[in-house]
Amino acid sequence: MKLRFLLPLLIFGALFATFGFMLHRTENGGYDPKIIQSPLLGKPAPAFRLISVEDPTKFVDTRDYLGQIYVLNVWGTWCVGCRQEHPALLEIARQQLVPIVGLDTRQDSSDSNELANAQQWLSRLGNPYVATAFDADGRAAIDWGVYGAPETFLIDAKGYVAYKHVGPLSVEAWQQKFVPRIEQLRAGSVAGSKP
């Protein structure tokens, strides 16, 4: 009979414990409510064949990279985080561990200057990419499940998405998250390991 009166307390207790636990995890960085896991992990990387930013007479095709491990960095000149991560990308490119392919997205469907802006950006700030594709209609970004540039993907030699990083990429994050996975892939482990 007494249990009936303790029940509300027990239910609230369980609720609190979960909140406290999750808050704690958020504080020490183990949990970020804004990050959405990509359903592309372990799946074939979405294919595209788009105009190259560096040379619009040529195309950038994902099939050209089959057989090698590479990184795809989704960015835009309008994106503040992309500007922030640019020096890190240059540094990572200097290490020449794997090629970095860029995917330049426009901010809005009414934005008709992105291609020109991107060309200026790369020539002025430096180009960390072996090639940069221009996503004119946003279709490629949708196919890759991009929701907040910058986003960086790791693709294995078989063409499967191995890892996704959301937000500006730092050299540290590269060292901690990408390099070990690249080494694993090179050593022949299974592609598409969970983050």
Added chain:
Amino acid sequence: MIVELGHFALILALCMATAQAFFGLAGAQMRHTQWMSAVRPAVAGQFVLVALSFACLVYAFEQNDFSVLYVASTSNSELPAIYRFTAVWGAHEGSMLLWMLVHVTWSMAVAAFSKQLPHGLISRVLGVMGLLSVGYALFILLTSNPFERLIPAAADGRDLNPLLQDPAFLIHPPMLYLGYVGMAVPFAFAIAALLEGKLDSAWARWVRPWTNVAWMFLTIGITLGSWWAYYELGWGGWWFWDPSENAPFMPWLVSTALIHSLAVTEKRGLFKSWTLLLAIFPFSLSLLGTFIVRSGLLTSVHSFASDPKRGLFILGFLAICVAGALLLYAWRAPHFRSDAGFAGASRESFILINNALLIVAAAIVLIGTMFPFFIDAFDLPKVSVGEPWFDAMILLPAVPLLVLLAIGMRASWKHADLSKQRLSLTVGITVGVALAILLPAALYGYSSVLTSVGIACGAWIAISALWDPISRWRNGHTVSVAVLGMSIAHLGVAMFVLGVAVTKSYSDDRDITLAPGESAKVGIYDVRFVKIGDAPGPNYDAVEGEVIVEQDGKHIATLHPQKRFYRVQRNVLTEAGILAGWHRHISVSMGESLGGSGAWSMRLMYRPLLRFVWLGAMFMAFGGFVAALDRRYRKVTVRADEPLATSTAPVN
């Protein structure tokens, strides 16, 4: 200087609150008359100090003092004066100070309008309110200080979020807080009763008006939020089941149950421990709601800048308040038993069913809101729980509730003779069914089961709500204020249900591209885009379209939707052009300019009976307020209090 004065006043208020809590609770426990008499002055002192602190913050905003971090992050020199005032509660720190101000206002009101209450009880109630003040003050001073300085001072501020630069922002948060925070009063009364070990009809009679008024404010606050979302966001929606909407909706559902349960406790001394539990929950859910939107754990349109440290503090405060209250409940409530009966068909059993269904509804809202969070906690792939789930699930308790409401509201205590309701039921159901068939047929040509049930219930409830007052008035009897209030509130429910059923079933949107001179149809209306022009504002640049709404060639209205570009925060806002009416709303929002021909993409929205949704809710609020005005709540009666628990002798 003024800023530091405000900060200091808040610290003093914390001391005053501590005194209030101590004198109130220890004074009542030890029956120390002098301590208990110090409580009301402490409440008054705390009120003055918090009001002073708030005034200092307002001053900092009006003076554009950008050496204050909070002012610099929330205001701007180009911000119109009125919005510089509302910017005071435009972000977390200031809104917490507003929360505290509202709390001490409620404490003042309780202290002022409680002369007829026994000293012990009112001391405990104010003591608990004092404890809550201590918690709020500590939270503000330790984690969310609006008086923090920014050195060196900013040249200008970051401006108030343009979405908030609207007259509705002047009233919506204060109203909502009056409701949210007001739930602390029944909470305090419940704690006081548990501490005293005494709960009788008199207690219920004292709590009811406070609960009704707090409930009224909460109803108004939620309604304003919905109305504002409709016209400010401009996309035609008025309820999204967003966590920030569910946060006040849950306490609203539970406090509605509480209002009804209190009637039973007052009339028949029943449902005592249940009423106590119900009195604890709305406030607990208010705190939970605050936690949800300020901790960053849940995605919401309304999230404040999230900070896990603040989240932890609120969680701690929530834990102490709720765990404390529920522990006290588990310990003391079993004593409050009453063994009186009632028939299967009786006012008591209908209220019991009402309570059960409202709690089920609150539980459903809680489950849907928290489920994504629990999925994350278990590291499972994320899910979203949105309108499709909520709309479907809420019907489970809502439909039975609406079907039984018309009958239940006229049932008698102890044993209801339903055969007496034969006439009113026949009329109500007939009119309901007739309307449910005729209205859709005449206007739209189609209907669905749910639409018909909604329309029928709405009409039936309206007839039932008006039946007694009208028949009493026609027979020359007076209608008591309490019955009048109840009828108005239930009529509001009817209007609300009718509005929701029709607007959800027959609304339409059209996304269209129009060049100047072109027109399109939405519903039975023709909307013609005339021209576009500039419309500069105080702190924004805008383009304004002229759109004409016609029906069968007849001019109905000219609308002026705008696209505003706010200069400081550099974001674009869509202001819908809205034609509001009793039977429908038409709104037009501009998308974007599409090239040389001057064409614009637009959304045209048709919403039938939308006004009834909000009007119904306002009727509910008004009815609740009227019921609280009943004279029996203000009568000063000297009664021998009979303790029903065996603990201490009554305090007087």
Added chain:
Amino acid sequence: MKKLLLLVSLLVSNSLFAIDGESFDDPALHARYRKLTHELRCLQCQNETIGDSNATLAKDLRRELRAMLLAGKSDAEIQQFMTDRYGDFVLYRPPVATRTLTLWLAPGIVLVGAGIAVFFIIRRRGSQSFDDLPDDKNPDGSTGAAP
């Protein structure tokens, strides 16, 4: 080079007319479009549907949705398209899966539980005396029906 840039920019601006363009003439398609745009989440936003938001992603997804509806894809295929790219999180109507069983069953269980509790309480109270307790009288001495 310049010609190509011009061509590219024309291509870009032409696609503008596909976005938020004319409504569907077919009422069935229109109804499906309205329903789907209100059941899909705009991931760039803080809890809005792609039907209610003007963020880039929302507009792009509406355009894709329109194309798929015109191409005759079913609701299920469209949902699959979205979840393949964004996961179940993009659906505001949560999927019925093992991990969401609690979510879908809980409301019904709570309702039934409440119903059972109410039944037992009414039954118990029905067998108790209907006499009023000492303090059940109103201040004016009356009892009986009134709120």
